[in-house]
Amino acid sequence: MAAGTLILVPIILTIAALLFVETTPVSSTLRRRVSALKLNHGHMELVEEETCSNRTLRMTCRSLKAVLIVLEAAYKPNDSNLCGEVESRGSEEIKTIRRIQMIRNLFSDYESRPDRVDLKLSINRRCSGLQHCRFNAFSDHPEAEFWSPGNVRLKYACIPEAAIMKYCNRMLPVIGGEEGFLKSPGYPLFYTGGSTCGWTFKSLPGQRISLTFHDLDIRSPEQDGSCVDVIRIRENRVTLFESCGSAVGLEVLSESNVVTLDLIASGKIYPSRGFLLQYKAVGCPHVQPPNGSYAVNETGDAKTFLCKLGTVFPDTNTRTRLIQCKNGIWSENRQKISSQRCVVTASEIERNAGTRRSAALSSLAEESGTGGNGGLFPVSGVVVRSHDALDSMSSTAEPGNAAMVKNGNYVVDFVLPTALIALLFIGNAIIVWVIFQYRKRKQPAIEGEEMALRQNSEELPHV
Numbered sequence: 020m021a022a023g024t025l026i027l028v029p030i031i032l033t034i035a036a037l038l039f040v041e042t043t044p045v046s047s048t049l050r051r052r053v054s055a056l057k058l059n060h061g062h063m064e065l066v067e068e069e070t071c072s073n074r075t076l077r078m079t080c081r082s083l084k085a086v087l088i089v090l091e092a093a094y095k096p097n098d099s100n101l102c103g104e105v106e107s108r109g110s111e112e113i114k115t116i117r118r119i120q121m122i123r124n125l126f127s128d129y130e131s132r133p134d135r136v137d138l139k140l141s142i143n144r145r146c147s148g149l150q151h152c153r154f155n156a157f158s159d160h161p162e163a164e165f166w167s168p169g170n171v172r173l174k175y176a177c178i179p180e181a182a183i184m185k186y187c188n189r190m191l192p193v194i195g196g197e198e199g200f201l202k203s204p205g206y207p208l209f210y211t212g213g214s215t216c217g218w219t220f221k222s223l224p225g226q227r228i229s230l231t232f233h234d235l236d237i238r239s240p241e242q243d244g245s246c247v248d249v250i251r252i253r254e255n256r257v258t259l260f261e262s263c264g265s266a267v268g269l270e271v272l273s274e275s276n277v278v279t280l281d282l283i284a285s286g287k288i289y290p291s292r293g294f295l296l297q298y299k300a301v302g303c304p305h306v307q308p309p310n311g312s313y314a315v316n317e318t319g320d321a322k323t324f325l326c327k328l329g330t331v332f333p334d335t336n337t338r339t340r341l342i343q344c345k346n347g348i349w350s351e352n353r354q355k356i357s358s359q360r361c362v363v364t365a366s367e368i369e370r371n372a373g374t375r376r377s378a379a380l381s382s383l384a385e386e387s388g389t390g391g392n393g394g395l396f397p398v399s400g401v402v403v404r405s406h407d408a409l410d411s412m413s414s415t416a417e418p419g420n421a422a423m424v425k426n427g428n429y430v431v432d433f434v435l436p437t438a439l440i441a442l443l444f445i446g447n448a449i450i451v452w453v454i455f456q457y458r459k460r461k462q463p464a465i466e467g468e469e470m471a472l473r474q475n476s477e478e479l480p481h482v
Contacts, residue, residue, distance in 0.1 A: 061179035080177035102168035148207030187216035195347025202292030212284025212291030225305030239406035303344035311361030326361035
């Protein structure tokens with residue numbers, strides 16, 4: 020009897036435990052993380068939550084001048100660690116839902132079941148563009164009626180209204196490292212038409228532009244597939260994107276740094292949300308190599324500059340310079356990079372100076388006819404060493420200094436003496452010519468005096 024009692028006690032405790040677990044609701048938990056990101060006009064609040072699909076999602080912006088943007092929303096049927104039976108749904112209803120789900124799983128391929136179901140379109144339809152919103156998957160998402168409890172991951176942002184552009188026909192500069200937001204006039208209640216409403220996005224040369232539609236909802240296409248109202252993105256007169264209807268998370272990436280976006284609507288007001296998008300620059304702007312260098316190993320995220328042989332960057336004393344691109348900004352300032360200049364190293368200066376000295380010595384040795392004297396050559400009977408003969412030459416002289424020395428010796432040794440001798444000959448000739456002219460002028464007067472003396476001597480009586 021005692022042995023039978025000992026056997027029955029564990030069985031009774033196990034059955035009681037199962038009944039307790041079946042009828043006792045387990046409270047669900049909530050994971051939440053809040054962070055902030057600085058914008059040009061205030062701060063953007065980022066909220067990440069993960070909870071059970073049975074719970075009502077409550078999205079709230081702490082600032083009264085901010086709007087909701089849904090970034091991510093997904094139901095994960097294979098992950099239900101945060102779920103429990105909630106009091107709002109009776110136990111019988113939950114059991115019925117589970118039975119239906121089990122039957123559906125039996126007649127469907129388990130491997131084809133999705134790991135996640137996107138809820139972003141449904142949440143956008145109800146909450147995007149508002150300041151506060153509640154969302155219940157079982158009532159606001161048609162397909163969730165027979166879902167088994169599973170985790171829901173939600174990520175949304177609260178954007179200050181001052182940071183969102185809402186006026187048409189504007190030029191929007193896209194700056195690297197910064198993000199901008201744009202919504203159509205009237206979003207999220209309606210969008211306007213009757214005239215083209217357009218925007219031009221422009222970044223620095225070398226960058227690309229990314230446009231991400233977090234929410235797009237305009238008039239649906241007609242039965243033949245044609246669009247009455249349309250969103251159109253063009254680049255260099257080429258259409259990159261053209262669509263109507265609803266979409267979420269759609270990204271358009273340009274190839275250049277200028278794109279245009281147009282909202283073309285026929286009616287003046289249409290009761291759809293319009294669109295809300297985020298724009299940013301992708302990649303870093305083009306950078307010219309510093310003076311005396313060239314680019315090697317160039318990729319989208321990094322660029323290496325290499326100085327020419329014998330030169331280095333003065334601030335690092337190395338030939339190579341690596342810059343990296345992160346969030347649209349180079350690791351070094353573009354103006355600083357462009358102002359850099361490769362300079363000659365001290366060893367290269369000394370090597371060039373030695374080369375110029377050797378060239379000058381060779382020229383002098385050839386002129387004196389003592390080319391193979393081991394670095395010694397006679398000058399006016401004195402033996403001078405080659406390095407002593409050129410100590411007065413600057414180590415930073417130009418490569419043409421050896422030729423200048425040779426030309427200087429040629430002038431001193433040949434041209435100057437020849438010119439002096441020529442001047443002496445010319446001077447002597449001038450002096451002889453002057454003397455000859457002087458004598459020529461004096462000769463007629465002397466002859467007249469001699470004739471007069473002769474006549475007087477004839478007139479005198481002879482004794």
